[in-house]
Amino acid sequence: MTNESQVKPHFTTRRGFIAAAGFGVVGLYFLWAGYGAAPLNIFAGSGESQAPAGGGHGGGHGAAAGPSVEEFRSAAESFIESNKLPDGSVMPRRQAMAEATSMEQMDHAAMGHGPQAEAPAAADKAAKAQAPMDHGGTQGGHGETPPAAGATEAHAEAGPTDIYLMAYQWGYQPAVLRLQANVPYRFRMMALDMTHGASLQLGAGSRIIRLRPGALVEQSFTFTRPGEYLLYCTVYCGMGHDRMQGKIIVTANQPQESSHESASAH
Amino acid sequence: MKAPALTEGLRQLPAGDKRLLKVCFGAALIALTLGVLFGAGTAGTRAGFVDSGPLYGYRMMTAHGVSIFFYWLYFAQAGLLLAFGAVFTVPGGHIAWRPLAWTGLATMIAGFVASGYAVIAGLPLLYDAPPELAGVPSPAVAAFYLGYLLLAAGLFCVAVSGVATVLKPRFDHRIASWPVVSFAAVGWAGLLIVSSIAALNAFLPAARWALGLSPMPSDYSVGWHVLFHNMHYLPLMATVIVWYVLVQAVAGVKSVFGAHLSKIAFAIYLIFVPPTSLYHMFLEPNLAEAVRVIGSLLSLFISVPTVTVFLVIVASLEVHARTHGAKGLFGWIGMLPWRNPAMAAMGMAVVNLAIGGAFSFVLIQEKIAPLLSDTFFVPGYFHFLTVGTVTLTFLAALCYVLPGVTGHALWKPGLLTALPYFITAGLLIFGASGVTAGYLGVPRRVLDVAYDGTAPALWGTLMAGIGIGGVIMAAGLLTYLYGLFRTLWPAPAEDVAGMTLPSVAWGDVTPAATRAWAGPLSVLLLVGAMAFFTALAFEMIQALPLQAAGAMGGH
Ligand code: HEM
Ligand SMILES: [Cu+2]
Numbered sequence: 001m002t003n004e005s006q007v008k009p010h011f012t013t014r015r016g017f018i019a020a021a022g023f024g025v026v027g028l029y030f031l032w033a034g035y036g037a038a039p040l041n042i043f044a045g046s047g048e049s050q051a052p053a054g055g056g057h058g059g060g061h062g063a064a065a066g067p068s069v070e071e072f073r074s075a076a077e078s079f080i081e082s083n084k085l086p087d088g089s090v091m092p093r094r095q096a097m098a099e100a101t102s103m104e105q106m107d108h109a110a111m112g113h114g115p116q117a118e119a120p121a122a123a124d125k126a127a128k129a130q131a132p133m134d135h136g137g138t139q140g141g142h143g144e145t146p147p148a149a150g151a152t153e154a155h156a157e158a159g160p161t162d163i164y165l166m167a168y169q170w171g172y173q174p175a176v177l178r179l180q181a182n183v184p185y186r187f188r189m190m191a192l193d194m195t196h197g198a199s200l201q202l203g204a205g206s207r208i209i210r211l212r213p214g215a216l217v218e219q220s221f222t223f224t225r226p227g228e229y230l231l232y233c234t235v236y237c238g239m240g241h242d243r244m245q246g247k248i249i250v251t252a253n254q255p256q257e258s259s260h261e262s263a264s265a266h
Numbered sequence: 267m268k269a270p271a272l273t274e275g276l277r278q279l280p281a282g283d284k285r286l287l288k289v290c291f292g293a294a295l296i297a298l299t300l301g302v303l304f305g306a307g308t309a310g311t312r313a314g315f316v317d318s319g320p321l322y323g324y325r326m327m328t329a330h331g332v333s334i335f336f337y338w339l340y341f342a343q344a345g346l347l348l349a350f351g352a353v354f355t356v357p358g359g360h361i362a363w364r365p366l367a368w369t370g371l372a373t374m375i376a377g378f379v380a381s382g383y384a385v386i387a388g389l390p391l392l393y394d395a396p397p398e399l400a401g402v403p404s405p406a407v408a409a410f411y412l413g414y415l416l417l418a419a420g421l422f423c424v425a426v427s428g429v430a431t432v433l434k435p436r437f438d439h440r441i442a443s444w445p446v447v448s449f450a451a452v453g454w455a456g457l458l459i460v461s462s463i464a465a466l467n468a469f470l471p472a473a474r475w476a477l478g479l480s481p482m483p484s485d486y487s488v489g490w491h492v493l494f495h496n497m498h499y500l501p502l503m504a505t506v507i508v509w510y511v512l513v514q515a516v517a518g519v520k521s522v523f524g525a526h527l528s529k530i531a532f533a534i535y536l537i538f539v540p541p542t543s544l545y546h547m548f549l550e551p552n553l554a555e556a557v558r559v560i561g562s563l564l565s566l567f568i569s570v571p572t573v574t575v576f577l578v579i580v581a582s583l584e585v586h587a588r589t590h591g592a593k594g595l596f597g598w599i600g601m602l603p604w605r606n607p608a609m610a611a612m613g614m615a616v617v618n619l620a621i622g623g624a625f626s627f628v629l630i631q632e633k634i635a636p637l638l639s640d641t642f643f644v645p646g647y648f649h650f651l652t653v654g655t656v657t658l659t660f661l662a663a664l665c666y667v668l669p670g671v672t673g674h675a676l677w678k679p680g681l682l683t684a685l686p687y688f689i690t691a692g693l694l695i696f697g698a699s700g701v702t703a704g705y706l707g708v709p710r711r712v713l714d715v716a717y718d719g720t721a722p723a724l725w726g727t728l729m730a731g732i733g734i735g736g737v738i739m740a741a742g743l744l745t746y747l748y749g750l751f752r753t754l755w756p757a758p759a760e761d762v763a764g765m766t767l768p769s770v771a772w773g774d775v776t777p778a779a780t781r782a783w784a785g786p787l788s789v790l791l792l793v794g795a796m797a798f799f800t801a802l803a804f805e806m807i808q809a810l811p812l813q814a815a816g817a818m819g820g821h
Contacts (some may be wrong), residue, residue: 202811
């Protein structure tokens, strides 16, 4: 041991080391990137992984661009009316209702469009091709774009089945939904009076969803397993909060060869 | 044994300063006592041990959040800021602009009373009290916002007095440069001032609405978020300042890295905290994806100031202990004065910060928000921070500060030394149940999670864990509080002899060739734990029987 090494502090007690180690937690980033939850090259932008694949804007433009509470309520009510079963539950028929502008056309949409399974591969491709430039046009669900001819329209018609869900103090409409496994649905949800949750208890864990009053939230979901799932409110909304619940009953369905969006999820 | 500088400095304060501090800490202890009682009631209700019904149950939850998160933490910070500013800036110092500090304290107490009335008289709004939930203006709702406004106004006055306490000796040329604690206190007071302005911004429009003077504000939640984000980093900054002070008191140790590095570490709180607030909003339906990605990224940096100060403190302690003969990698830890109640509380605070910190970093990843946000994961992990870290640390500080300002010996130091372990045991039950419940989807802020029997049975079991852990924590904290009240109580005579607590005096050393691995190793362990719990969340999301496409968490 030389004299110098006795005077020189060990590297663990140097300022530079301490300052650098202070940033240690930032290393978690690499795990995120490993799960595809963060871009590895931040300067390259977030690229296609962020491209919305359907209803991509999730009410992203807030209440201003979306339907009003009243418009939404009447669309949801006609959805319930035309899909209601005798026991009060709602089972949407499986056809395309993804027309961009036509909340009112819903009644008509119930007839006349082919089943979604007809053009699965094309729809998938269309979704991919279209996603990067989709900025609130047809898919956002609240643009004013008229239905166009061609591939885009074909996609729109073969898109996921629309589900309407209203949340309010203290309940949901429809309160019981009957859906099918492995079929893509586009949930169109709105809290009518104040902030609520519309979360789904899915066995091991949940999918938490927050709804702000008057803001349309759209999310496309495909249930991959049959089961009865609890729908519950996860934002405190007053004294009836605890009883704010619904049910989604998912029944088996013959798998459609790679038709649903999950195929492209990863 | 000589009393540490903190105790000596407090004893030499003018009587008027001491009176002010006693009132301030008295109010803090009352707020904590009430908060703990209501917390135990809330936990018992969630567990089904008591059936309070929604009105009283949610009122208790409101009372818990309001009295503990707003009043306990801010009365305590107000007092500690003034005490540290007066003691550490200049020998024989005192509180500057004391009438202003009194005005501030009185205003804060008025706020406490108004908030109490609001909780008792109105519908339960929980501590964020959104106007849309209140629905219609009423005196009780007005009192809710006015209480918070009074608290903010009072805090503003106290913080200004705190800044003056630190600045005046410098401008009077009584000191050449600020000691680290005074420097940090200015930043701390600055953030308190910013928070009180943020509170004004959040609550004034709502108060006007509740008084019938204007329409319901439409952007309440934005103002709330801005305030709230500040509000929960402030106590954390205060915590590391207290650690910095207490390490000198219990071990006579100052940073081996010089004042400069410590000052920088405290200064970067001001830079790193404000931009990291986005992660509270990941579940907001109208937040652009790019904002989510950037929000996650920025949030990674929020740990930097805390981890840096932690490393400075730990390395300094380790170097000192090694110079005094510590053996092995961790032998030095055993040499710390563990029979000192403040040391025990601080030690547990460090452990709890690591646990709470590991979980909190799961939540800053936006893709995980759809699994865990708004679930019991959130209160499950943050009680490690609010109870286990911040509250224990403030209580540790009071073990020195109360004897200093009252001249009374600390009540049963031996018992107070044991309590942090007991409280942490309860917290581990509470937190483990809560975090597990969160992963499984149990919602926060729901008193009865049975959902007519359709919820998984495990949910109820885990809530029983909340009840059991909660009762243990509450019992420990209430005992601690009793001891501190006894210390504060008027007593016939000063007890100078009984005022020193067990400590070591490791003095000034320079880091020769000593190594100090404990700090970096614990950071490594911390990152490992974060990675584990993050990976668990990702795996669970991927295993859910639901494929989601769309803006939110697109898997
Ligand atoms: C004996 C100690 C404590 C117990 C038993 C306890 C228990 C609880 C329980 C059961 C909840 C309700 C969680 C929910 O349903 O969402 C809660 C919420 C909360 N606690 Fe504690 N707690 C304790 C101490 C503290 C302390 C010391 C603090 C802060 C310094 C604190 C801050 C909070 C906050 C901010 C909330 C959120 C309230 C809300 O969501 O409205 N708690 N606590
Ligand atoms: Cu609700």
